[in-house]
Amino acid sequence: MERPGLTPERLTRAGAELADEVGFDEVTISALARRFDVKVPSLYSHLKNSQDLRIRIALFALEELADRVADAVAGRAGRDALAAFADAYREYAREHPGRYAAARLRLGPETAAASAGVRHAQMARAILRGYDLDEPAATHAVRMLGSVFHGYVSLELAGGFEHSAPAAQESWDWIVDSLDSLLRNRSTT
Amino acid sequence: MERPGLTPERLTRAGAELADEVGFDEVTISALARRFDVKVPSLYSHLKNSQDLRIRIALFALEELADRVADAVAGRAGRDALAAFADAYREYAREHPGRYAAARLRLGPETAAASAGVRHAQMARAILRGYDLDEPAATHAVRMLGSVFHGYVSLELAGGFEHSAPAAQESWDWIVDSLDSLLRNRSTT
DNA sequence: GAGTTTGCCTATAACTATTAGGCAGGAGCA
DNA sequence: TGCTCCTGCCTAATAGTTATAGGCAAACTC
Numbered sequence: 001m002e003r004p005g006l007t008p009e010r011l012t013r014a015g016a017e018l019a020d021e022v023g024f025d026e027v028t029i030s031a032l033a034r035r036f037d038v039k040v041p042s043l044y045s046h047l048k049n050s051q052d053l054r055i056r057i058a059l060f061a062l063e064e065l066a067d068r069v070a071d072a073v074a075g076r077a078g079r080d081a082l083a084a085f086a087d088a089y090r091e092y093a094r095e096h097p098g099r100y101a102a103a104r105l106r107l108g109p110e111t112a113a114a115s116a117g118v119r120h121a122q123m124a125r126a127i128l129r130g131y132d133l134d135e136p137a138a139t140h141a142v143r144m145l146g147s148v149f150h151g152y153v154s155l156e157l158a159g160g161f162e163h164s165a166p167a168a169q170e171s172w173d174w175i176v177d178s179l180d181s182l183l184r185n186r187s188t189t
Numbered sequence: 190m191e192r193p194g195l196t197p198e199r200l201t202r203a204g205a206e207l208a209d210e211v212g213f214d215e216v217t218i219s220a221l222a223r224r225f226d227v228k229v230p231s232l233y234s235h236l237k238n239s240q241d242l243r244i245r246i247a248l249f250a251l252e253e254l255a256d257r258v259a260d261a262v263a264g265r266a267g268r269d270a271l272a273a274f275a276d277a278y279r280e281y282a283r284e285h286p287g288r289y290a291a292a293r294l295r296l297g298p299e300t301a302a303a304s305a306g307v308r309h310a311q312m313a314r315a316i317l318r319g320y321d322l323d324e325p326a327a328t329h330a331v332r333m334l335g336s337v338f339h340g341y342v343s344l345e346l347a348g349g350f351e352h353s354a355p356a357a358q359e360s361w362d363w364i365v366d367s368l369d370s371l372l373r374n375r376s377t378t
Numbered sequence: 379g380a381g382t383t384t385g386c387c388t389a390t391a392a393c394t395a396t397t398a399g400g401c402a403g404g405a406g407c408a
Numbered sequence: 409t410g411c412t413c414c415t416g417c418c419t420a421a422t423a424g425t426t427a428t429a430g431g432c433a434a435a436c437t438c
Contacts (some may be wrong), residue, residue: 006385025214029424041427042386050426106347136355140363143350144337147364152332152341158295161332166325174329175336182371219394228398231417234412239395383436394425401418408411 006036008046019057019098024105027098029053032172054105061099069123079180085127086149086151086176089129093153100153131183141183148175167168195225197235201245208246208287213294216287218242243294250288251305254281258312267319268369274316275338275365282342289342320372332374337364 014035019027029050033040047053065088072088073081093100107115124142133141152175155161161168203224207217218239224227236242244278254277261277282289296304313331322330341364345348350357 027426029427036200039387040425041388043431044427045385104343104347105204109352136359137363139353139355140360140367143341143344143360144364144367145350147340147344148333148337149340150344151336153340154343155332155336158293160335163298164328166328170325171329171332174326175333178329178333178371178375182367185370185374186367217394228418230398230419233396234416259396270389379438381437383434385432385434387431387433388429389431390427390429392428395423397410398420399418399420400420401416403417404413405414406412408409 006042006046008039008056009128011036011043011046011053012060015053015057016060016096016102019102020096021098023053023100024057026056034080038163042124048105054102055107055111057099057102058066058105058107059111059115061103063098064099064118065103066119066123068092069120073123073127081127082145082180082183083176085123085145086172089149090153090156093157097157100157104150104154128183132187133183137186141186145179148179149174167182195227195231195235196247200225200232200235200242201249204246205249205285205288205291206244208291209285210287212289213243213287214247216243216246243291244296246288246291247294247296248300248304250285250292251309253285253288254278254292255305255308255312257281258309260318262312270316270319271334271369271372272365273331274312275335275361277339279342279345279361282346286346289346293339293343317372321376322372326375330375335366337368 011032015032016034017025018031022031029047030040031045032053033043046153047056063097068091069085069088072084119159121142124145127145128138128141129140152172156168161171161181200221204216207220207224211220218232218236219229221242222232226257232242236245257280258277261273265273296306305363310331314327314333316334317327320330327362341361345357350360
């Protein structure tokens with residue numbers, strides 16, 4: 001009898017793929033066991049429970065997304081950086097809807113503090129360095145950017161813009177443009 | 190044996206209350222049956238299945254929220270209307286987190302078209318009348334407002350602003366203010 | 379090569395969703 | 409008042425998911 005060689009990492013990765021295929025809410029220990037052709041209780045040697053699986057997928061997605069965003073904004077500044085930042089989020093969500101949903105999972109304070117969520121916040125602040133905002137405006141702006149991007153992406157994923165003109169891409173460009181000029185207007189210089 | 194007098198409407202309302210207490214995802218046919226002190230299969234005379242229950246709660250929440258928003262913006266225009274619109278959403282979400290989550294349930298095209306979701310879109314457009322935007326800018330703006338408000342509220346409900354200064358209310362005011370000036374700048378007049 | 383550990387297994391129990399079919403009490407009619 | 413019917417909640421049964429306990433054999437350790 002060949003051992004499938006289960007590990008928390010492999011299970012997490014497979015869980016992320018499963019999430020993209022069937023939706024994060026549909027990620028279940030049972031489905032994961034089926035995918036590895038293994039009985040359900042076998043997974044409990046590697047995962048505490050199904051919430052543990054969800055959290056692992058969330059942390060994995062946060063890391064992966066942070067890497068992508070970091071890569072996208074590297075070497076850019078100002079409007080360019082803002083657009084790269086925004087597009088990185090949107091593209092990740094479109095490519096990996098299940099992982100994106102996972103990244104929105106509510107984490108406990110300790111878990112959140114140890115997650116790549118911290119990098120996300122740092123990168124958002126870095127983007128804003130190009131706009132010369134002082135506190136508390138910079139914090140407000142970070143929150144606004146997070147809200148717009150997350151809100152737009154989740155409405156788009158929910159199909160909100162599917163059956164109406166203009167295309168989602170056009171509104172996205174318009175919004176990124178608007179945010180750029182808004183932030184420039186709010187600049188202290 | 191007294192009959193509890195179940196109806197789809199009573200079940201929907203109780204489901205909405207349950208959602209606010211335990212979260213929309215935790216709303217279950219079983220929990221609802223317990224709440225009415227009735228056996229689980231009894232509910233199937235009134236509800237097609239658990240997805241049907243979810244959809245009913247979603248439609249109920251959309252109606253209730255639309256009523257609130259309509260009430261809030263009545264007789265207002267411009268910045269005033271924008272703030273009232275925004276606050277109505279945020280307050281509803283804070284007061285009824287489960288119902289708010291329900292209102293974000295993905296509905297089928299036919300169901301969505303027959304829901305109060307249509308009124309929401311109309312109200313957003315009405316707010317923008319005060320800013321003289323032409324198409325397609327008006328549509329872009331509707332999408333942006335929806336994104337910001339939904340994004341902010343869902344990040345706030347997820348606890349994203351809990352452990353950092355400044356208070357969520359301050360950022361909210363700053364954002365509404367910023368959107369107002371952004372829209373005025375984009376005005377055609 | 380014996381002993382130990384690891385990793386997947388069977389068995390079991392609880393909860394949820396769903397369907398089928400039964401029974402009793404209230405509504406309508408004589 | 410008595411009969412019938414039908415509505416509304418019931419019991420019974422099946423299936424899927426989560427979770428725990430304990431077994432057994434393959435794979436490391438020395």
